[in-house]
Amino acid sequence: MNKWKKWIPALFLGMLLLLAACGGDSSGEGESTSGDGSGEGSEENADSGEKGEINIGLNNWAENVAVSNMWKVILENKGYTVNLTQVEKGALYTALESEDLDVGLEVWLPNTDKPFYDKFKDDLAWHEDWFEGTELGLYVPSYMEDINTMSDLKGKADQFDGKIVGIDAGSSLVSLTQEALPLYDLKDSYELQTSSGPVMTQELGKAVEDEEPIVVTLWKPHWVFAEYDVKLLEDPEKVYGEKENINWVSRKTFEDDLPEVTKTLNNWMMDDESLGSLMNMVKEEGEEAGAKKWVEENQDKVDEWTAPLSE
Template sequence: MRRGILILVIAALSILAACGSGEGESEESKGTVTFGLNNWAENIAVSNMWKVILEEKGYDIELKSMEKSPVWAGISQGDLDVAAEVWLPTTDKPLYEEYKEDVEMQETWYEGTGLGLVVPSYMDINSIEELNDKKSELGLEQIVGIDPGASLMEMSRTALDEYQLDYDLVDSSGPAMMSELKKAYEDEEPIIVTLWNPHWAFAEYDLKYLDDPKNVYGEADNIYFMTRTDFSDDHPEIVKWMNNWKMDDDSLGSLMATIKNADDTETGAKQWVEENEELVSKWTE
């Protein structure tokens, strides 16, 4: 009888200890931070990288995928906390002008982007101005685009008008566009896509931008990150760490390549963070 009572007491104490431990863990949590991201390869890569880094620091991180315009709207309304990718002064200028009073712009983490119409290097064409004259030779009727709301697509629609191109611009998505590029490249078939760098495609395939003499796609941008208003007050250490964050073609390219070759995105991000502990430590010191 006494033995049975003793067992019950021990069990009760164990349950209380477990509950106490759970409450402690909850109190130690630094809160939930929500990233908004669109499905550009580098955006997916760096957002997952920061998810891994910040979760190791005690935060709960949620990633919400959507098109670029809703990301800006979500940050401005306070529904999202962080967006890791803003291209300025050219690509995201329309969104910046619309929402700049309701977001907090932070530091540059990548310098010198590019974007425009891209073809495999085996294609005998070098300029957007040649597209109409070589249409029959190329045997193409369309340009494969990405998300219809992306600034790159708006620029591409402008390019069709400015160069009076006799092609259809097809709405798609980043992954779907890359699938079409991969298939055409492997068969050495002609294809025209809307693309940008930094992107792992330029390491994987031999590609070239078509010259843009009218400068429709503008000059090179830098990539910044932005936060909701007052996020700096709520989480100053995150803003400090992310303002220390700098990447170049080598570091960003290796991150995207590691993720691309991993079983899933977060696993690849974890692997890269582990392999680049010294660099990450500089950001979070």
């Protein structure tokens, strides 16, 4: 027994060293997953956000939701942190001016967003078109054969329960419709009900399913045209203007801070087919999941757009 006594201190010291080593390993694992740069956990997230942060403002239009989520996926794949902030159209421009947001991806010109352009043209940076040939106005289901122009709505308010289903109150489309109603002598017989894009499409879908009359504020591009047979009412007074293009806008200093991203977004171009497929995928799969799937299936197109990020 006595001969083992001399080993007791050594054994005790060995146990202490072993416990310290285990404690060190545990601490190291915790540090790596917290992202302080040590260990494998931090390496997995090493590219996430390292190139900068981009704040995108989006309104609740279907195509805006689709393209905003698409660019979130694309830019995060390239190492940026991207935040999406839902905001009404009017508030978007104010937030860009104050630099609370960096980018807005949908500006309709020369007509729909003209009031915003006139107000902020010197305070923001206006960029390249990414879609050409839009349409907007009042739409009805195609089975309403006797309603083909704005003037055809006159005297038929009872068919529509006296209402036009609108979208967001702050949208240019609603403002233009408010201008159109008195011009076509509809102001006293119709109420323009503001809601949101999703509410409008939900009511349209219910009406089409039951083959009921409905008139809605709508725009093209939109996934609705792949689902329902609807028609644009002719607008002889040209309140809604001619076909337009969609471009993007940023805070004034965005290009100075992120020139490669600016070049990339200026490379971006979509048509009815590509935008329609994106919108349908987002609708079917969910916003971010649908955008990821579309990006994966259209990588050649994405690579063309993002070439400046690889230079």
